[in-house]
Amino acid sequence: MLGTTHIVGGLVFAYLFQVPNYAIPLAVIGSVFPDIDLKFTYYIPPKGVKTTLWNTHRGITHHPIIVLALFVLWVFLEKNYPKWDFYWNFLYGFWVGYLSHLVLDALTYKGIPVGLGYHPRFSFRLMKTGGIGEKIILVLLIAAFGGLIYLKSKGIY
Numbered sequence: 001m002l003g004t005t006h007i008v009g010g011l012v013f014a015y016l017f018q019v020p021n022y023a024i025p026l027a028v029i030g031s032v033f034p035d036i037d038l039k040f041t042y043y044i045p046p047k048g049v050k051t052t053l054w055n056t057h058r059g060i061t062h063h064p065i066i067v068l069a070l071f072v073l074w075v076f077l078e079k080n081y082p083k084w085d086f087y088w089n090f091l092y093g094f095w096v097g098y099l100s101h102l103v104l105d106a107l108t109y110k111g112i113p114v115g116l117g118y119h120p121r122f123s124f125r126l127m128k129t130g131g132i133g134e135k136i137i138l139v140l141l142i143a144a145f146g147g148l149i150y151l152k153s154k155g156i157y
């Protein structure tokens, strides 16, 4: 999935998950954050190098364990320090964005890791990154975002 798709996806998730407006920028950051691995791993490892969770794009930063850990941390903070709820909402927004990234990447053939290594992987096997399927998803996400903004402006959602 490409950056634009992730950002729009993060915004849609932010509205669906009722992220407070002031924390929506964190949802946007979370929606692109997992691809930070492009900066320090191989996109495709050279021949002879074993792909692991740690040296390849869509490795550890795309693992559902991170989403789970962020969620557990958020629940812990909300439960134990509820008076700082205002600040924990930033973490909540980041978590929602992060979750949206993994859901969208799981639509593509490459999928996301779900075990102890690069394999096994989970994928809905719907599309290729940057292909026609992704363009359709982007259009649908933009329509969903527009719809949610409209509903919100009418006080319906």
Ligand SMILES: [Zn+2]
Binding pocket: 001, 034, 035, 058, 062, 101, 105
């Ligand atoms: Zn990604």
